[in-house]
Amino acid sequence: MAISSAHTTTSLHSPCTTVSNAGFRQKQVIFFTSNRRGGRRHGGARTFQISCSVEKPVVIGLAADSGCGKSTFMRRLTSVFGGAAEPPKGGNPDSNTLISDTTTVICLDDYHSLDRTGRKEKGVTALDPRANNFDLMYEQVKAIKEGQTIEKPIYNHVTGLLDPPEVITPPKIFVIEGLHPMFDERVRDLLDFSIYLDISDEVKFAWKIQRDMAERGHSLESIQASIEARKPDFDAFIDPQKQYADAVIEVLPTQLIPDDNEGKVLRVKLIMKEGVKHFNPVYLFDEGSSISWVPCGRKLTCSYPGIKFAYGPDTYFGHEVSVLEMDGQFDRLDELIYVESHLSNLSTKFYGEVTQQMLKHADFPGSNNGTGLFQTIVGLKIRDLYEQIVAERAGAPAESAKV
Template sequence: MDGERLSFTRTIASSDCIFIIGVAGDSGSGKTTFTRALREIFGEGLVSTITMDDYHTLDRAARAREGITPLHPDANNIALLEQHLADLKAGRTIQKPVYNHDTGTIEGPVPFSPTKIIIVEGLHPLSTPALRAHLDVTLFVDPGDEVKHAWKIARDVGDRGYRREDVLAEIEARKPDYEAYVAPQKNHADAILRVSPSAYDSKGTRGMYAVTLIQEQFDHTVRNITLPLDLFAMTSLAERDFAIAFRAERLNGRRMGAVTFDGEFRYEVVRRLEEAVEEQTGVHPIRIFEGKEYVTATEAVSLILAWRIINRRIFIEESGPGCRT
C-alpha cells in the first residue's frame, strides 16, 4: 500500500478540503447513531456536527402559539444555513445560532469553525438545491413508524424531560409536515437507512433492529479497495441468529441495491471489517466495538456506512488537489 494511503488521516488534516455530509430524517430517527462510527474513526479533531435544530426561527412557545411544527420550512432559517455551509466550505468561521432543547428557546450565536469533516444533520439538510450543492455525501435515515415513535418517546421523555402525552400529541401533529417536507428528501439521498423491528427481537427489548442500507452506486469510487464480509467466518463463529439479505429496489426512478442486516454478529467477525478499514486508511487503532461479545445489525451497518463515506473522501483526495465547492 502506498504511503499516501497509510497517512490518510494526516492527509485529511493537512488538506484544504472541507468534506460535508448531510444526514436527513425525522426528529429522533437515529441520525446520530449511524454516523457514530465515522466520529469514532477520525475523532473530534477532524469531525464536527451541526444540528439543524439550531436554525429554528421560532422557539417552542412561538411554534405552539402559531400552530406550526419544526418540520415546516417556515419554522427554520434555511437561507442562513445555505450561507453558512458556503462559508464553512470556504474555510470561514460562522456565527451559529443555538437552540436550547431544555428551555425550548433560541440562544447564541456562537462561533463555529470548520473541521475537515462536518456532519450536518436534521430535518431539512437535503431540502434545497443550494444546500445539496455543498454536500459531498447525502444520507436519509428512515425508521418505520413503530421504531421511530419508540425512539422519540425514549429520547424526549427520558433524556429531555418532556411529558409523554405531549410527545404523543406532537407525533400526530407532525405527520402531515413530515410527509410533505421531510420524506421527499429520500429522493436526493445517496443512501437510505431503513430501520424496522428485528425478527429476533420483535419487542425491541434487546435493542436489536433490522437495518437496510439502500444505496445507489457512487459516480466515483475507489475501485481497488474493499470492505470484506467473510461469510464463512460469520457462519462458523455464529452462536446467535442473524440474517443478511439483498434485493434490488427502485426509488423515484433510481435503481438501488438494498442489503439488510438483522440479528447479532460475533465481534470477531466485525473486527475483520475494522481491520480492513485500518489497513486501507492507515487509521490505527480502530476498536469501535472492542469489549463487546456481539455486535448488533445497527452497529455493523454504521461501520459499513462509515467505510462508504471514507471511500468517497479518498476518491476526492486521489482525484487531485482541491475540493468541490
C-alpha cells in the same frame, strides 16, 4: 492558499502538502479584521481563521427525525476518523456543535427562524420549513465550503431560544445533521455525500418508549400522541428527503420472530445509490447478484433468533441502488468477525476494522445489530470518499483503501 502557506511557519510537516492522514492536527493562522464578510446578522469585529490544510471542506448531510440515532451515528463517524468529538471549548454549554480533529458537526436546528414561542404562536412545528431559515443555512454552508469562517446562531434546546452565535471555522469534514439537510435544493447541491436514517413507525415508537418512559409525565399515550401529532409534517417535509440521499439506513422490525413488535431485534437495510462519485457500494460475495445468506450453520453457531443477510440490486425512487440487509443481532464476537470477512468493498484500512470499531463503541445503542454495523460501514465509506477527494485535489490518482 498562497497566503496561508507563507504564514505557516510553525509546522515542519505542513498540512498544506499532506494528502490524507486522518488524525493529524491542523495548524492555523488567525487574523483579526474588522471586515464584515459572510456575517449577515452580526456586525462588529470579526475573526476569521485561515487553515492551511483546508481549501474546501468536504460537506456531508445527515437527515433524520428527532430521537432516531443521529448523535450515535455522529459519534461513530468521528471515531472512524480518530479522536473524540467534543463541544466547542469555552463556548456556550448548550451549543449543539461537536468538534474533533478532522470533523465539525453542526445541528441544523440552529437555523430555526422561529423560537419555541414563535412556533407556538404561529402553530407550526420545527419540522415545518416556515420555522427554518434556509437562506442563512445556504449562505453559511456555502461560506464554510469555500473555506470561510462563519458566525452561526445557536438554538438552545432547553430554553427554546436563539442564543448568541458561535464562531465555526472550516474543518476538513463538515457535517450538517438535522431535520432538513436535503430539503433546500441550494443546500443539497453543496453536499458531497448525504445520508438519511429512515426509522419505521414501529421502531420509532419502541425507541421513544425506551427513551421517554422513565420521564415523569410521560406515558404510552403521550409518546404515541407526540408521534402522531408530528406525523403529517414529518411525512410532508422530512420523509421526502430520502429520495436525494446517497445512502439510506432503513430500520424495520425483525422478520425472524413472527409478530415481533418489541423493537429489540431489528431488520436493517443499507440502501446505496449507484453511480455516486467516490462512493463504491459494499457487496456480499458477488457484486450485482441477488444473495440471501444465513451465516449461522456448521461453521458458526448463532443463538435465537439468528442472523440473516440479503444483498442485491434494486431501484429506489427511480435510482439504481444496491441493498444490503441484516436481520437479527450479533451475540458473540466471532459472529461479527465472520460477517465482516464475507463483505467486500468495506473501505477498511486493515482486516477487522469494522469489528474493532463496533467493539470500541459497544456501549452505543445498536452495536450488536445492523444499525451499528451499517453506520460503521457508512463511516468508513465517508473516510474513503474524503481521502479520494483530497487525493484528487492534490492531483494524485485516487487510490481508495480496500481490504
